[in-house]
Amino acid sequence: MSEPLVEFDDVLTRYEPVIGLETHVELGTESKMFCGCTTAFGAEPNTQTCPVCLGLPGSLPVANAAAVESTIRIGLALGCRIASWSRFARKNYFYPDIPKGFQTSQYDEPLCTAGHLDVEVDGETYRVEIERVHLEEDTGKNLHVGGATGRIHGAEYSLVDFNRAGIPLVEIVTRPVAGAGAKAPEVARAYVTELREIIQTLGASDVRMEQGSLRCDVNTSLAPVGSLEWGTRTETKNVNSLRSVERAVRYEMRRQAAVLDAGGRIVQETRHFHEDTGSTSPGRSKEEATDYRYFPEPDLVPLAPDAEWVEKLAAGLPELPAARRARLREEWGLSATEMAWLVNAGALGVVEGTVAAGASPADARKWWLGELARRANDAGVELTALPVTPRQVAELSALVAEGTVNDQLARQALDGVLAGEGDPRAVVESRGLAVLGESDELVAAVDVAIAGAPDVVAKVQGGKVQALGALVGAVMKATRGKADAATVRRMLEERVLGS
Numbered sequence: 001m002s003e004p005l006v007e008f009d010d011v012l013t014r015y016e017p018v019i020g021l022e023t024h025v026e027l028g029t030e031s032k033m034f035c036g037c038t039t040a041f042g043a044e045p046n047t048q049t050c051p052v053c054l055g056l057p058g059s060l061p062v063a064n065a066a067a068v069e070s071t072i073r074i075g076l077a078l079g080c081r082i083a084s085w086s087r088f089a090r091k092n093y094f095y096p097d098i099p100k101g102f103q104t105s106q107y108d109e110p111l112c113t114a115g116h117l118d119v120e121v122d123g124e125t126y127r128v129e130i131e132r133v134h135l136e137e138d139t140g141k142n143l144h145v146g147g148a149t150g151r152i153h154g155a156e157y158s159l160v161d162f163n164r165a166g167i168p169l170v171e172i173v174t175r176p177v178a179g180a181g182a183k184a185p186e187v188a189r190a191y192v193t194e195l196r197e198i199i200q201t202l203g204a205s206d207v208r209m210e211q212g213s214l215r216c217d218v219n220t221s222l223a224p225v226g227s228l229e230w231g232t233r234t235e236t237k238n239v240n241s242l243r244s245v246e247r248a249v250r251y252e253m254r255r256q257a258a259v260l261d262a263g264g265r266i267v268q269e270t271r272h273f274h275e276d277t278g279s280t281s282p283g284r285s286k287e288e289a290t291d292y293r294y295f296p297e298p299d300l301v302p303l304a305p306d307a308e309w310v311e312k313l314a315a316g317l318p319e320l321p322a323a324r325r326a327r328l329r330e331e332w333g334l335s336a337t338e339m340a341w342l343v344n345a346g347a348l349g350v351v352e353g354t355v356a357a358g359a360s361p362a363d364a365r366k367w368w369l370g371e372l373a374r375r376a377n378d379a380g381v382e383l384t385a386l387p388v389t390p391r392q393v394a395e396l397s398a399l400v401a402e403g404t405v406n407d408q409l410a411r412q413a414l415d416g417v418l419a420g421e422g423d424p425r426a427v428v429e430s431r432g433l434a435v436l437g438e439s440d441e442l443v444a445a446v447d448v449a450i451a452g453a454p455d456v457v458a459k460v461q462g463g464k465v466q467a468l469g470a471l472v473g474a475v476m477k478a479t480r481g482k483a484d485a486a487t488v489r490r491m492l493e494e495r496v497l498g499s
């Protein structure tokens with residue numbers, strides 16, 4: 001189904017976009033949220049269930065302390081206020097993948113509230129306010145089988161796998177973000193990117209979007225420029241790549257503008273994102289919170305994290321990505337653009353590894369942002385996909401620093417490394433790339449150059465010292481770049497000028 005779309009730039013002439021992100025993260029705890037079943041991914045369907053996560057009558061849940069701890073740490077990393085008293089609630093709705101007929105979630109008493117996350121897009125900082133971070137449980141998975149199309153409506157029957165039901169799920173909800181204008185799609189993506197990196201740094205989840213351990217619902221609305229009221233949002237569900245987050249916002253902006261231009265109204269609904277076309281299509285019209293008949297979960301005691309524990313968790317937080325980037329920029333002397341480029345290339349780790357393996361930050365930066373970036377670009381691959389390790393790059397720069405090779409020979413050694421010939425030192429050996437010292441071979445080459453150019457020698461001796469360059473060049477050529485130019489120059493001076 002193709003819908004009318006307004007050109008992206010054209011949208012901004014009449015409308016202001018507002019975005020909001022709900023991110024669900026499956027926590028990497030050993031066991032499920034309210035029972036002892038394992039959370040391991042990829043097992044045979046329905047082999048990781050018990051009466052609690054199947055919602056059998058009479059079974060009683062117990063909250064997983066490790067999941068509560070992870071949620072608080074995520075809240076702390078986002079600068080949230082941590083509640084001293086918090087409760088679970090039942091979110092009632094009927095769907096085959098929720099065995100209990102309700103999802104145990106948090107409603108008006110979440111664990112964490114009022115945080116923020118700053119993200120950078122094209123050198124501008126955007127503050128994304130966090131409304132709340134709460135703990136809930138994941139649903140099971142419906143599998144639609146058979147039928148002409150294999151899709152939900154064409155399926156002959158559906159199966160349900162409850163292995164995922166009850167896995168701890170943290171939901172991080174932003175407040176509406178206005179004022180990003182044309183950058184709204186990129187701000188949405190930058191936010192999810194940064195959030196994902198924070199959670200990864202905390203070790204709270206493996207945050208694999210393609211496996212669904214991090215999933216994003218992307219809310220988008222448009223309001224006429226200058227309007228005091230926000231427009232009606234649509235909610236694009238379960239967007240499962242960073243690129244898709246950006247595309248979903250972009251598409252919804254263009255689609256909604258066309259609806260509004262034609263005098264239509266946006267209905268509050270969920271929408272599905274289609275990777276292949278980058279478009280969205282309608283899902284179900286959205287329940288209001290009242291439709292869920294939320295009420296406090298009677299089977300679980302309230303959570304009351306004590307202040308001392310929360311303080312201890314705060315003190316134990318690792319260095320977060322933004323702080324790490326700021327520190328490395330300082331230590332490595334990178335410009336903001338260089339840092340942004342490295343982050344984008346996912347290459348912070350390889351540069352860090354090169355420094356850790358003994359290279360100076362200046363050398364590590366020179367190799368990765370210079371020669372290696374060029375090679376990756378020429379080969380049309382990611383920088384980190386080049387078949388060279390940080391340790392090998394450090395070895396290359398050590399070979400240059402100790403004078404075994406010059407820059408040109410080092411690049412030839414890199415050729416060998418990339419061709420799979422082994423470590424740099426081994427390649428220097430096997431390809432015979434070491435710089436020539438004041439060896440018999442070099443003395444001979446110097447003598448040949450002098451004998452072959454009496455006119456140049458006469459010029460130099462007559463006072464035109466700069467003419468010596470021609471002789472240096474001849475020696476370098478004769479030794480195929482393996483000589484050290486400064487050594488050659490000194491040897492020539494000794495012989496021609498007797499100094």
Ligand SMILES: Nc1ncnc2c1ncn2[C@@H]1O[C@H](COP(=O)(O)OP(=O)(O)OP(=O)(O)O)[C@@H](O)[C@H]1O
Nearest residue numbers: 018019020021173174175176219220221230231233
């Ligand atoms: N006018 C708007 N335009 C864009 N985003 C909005 C707008 N109003 C609210 N939002 C965003 O929509 C999201 C709503 O998420 P929230 O979890 O509060 O409710 P929900 O989507 O109705 O519930 P559920 O968790 O059941 O999906 C928030 O991120 C919020 O910032």
Ligand SMILES: [Mg+2]
Nearest residue numbers: 022217219235
């Ligand atoms: Mg939602």
Ligand SMILES: [Mg+2]
Nearest residue numbers: 022171173217
């Ligand atoms: Mg939500």
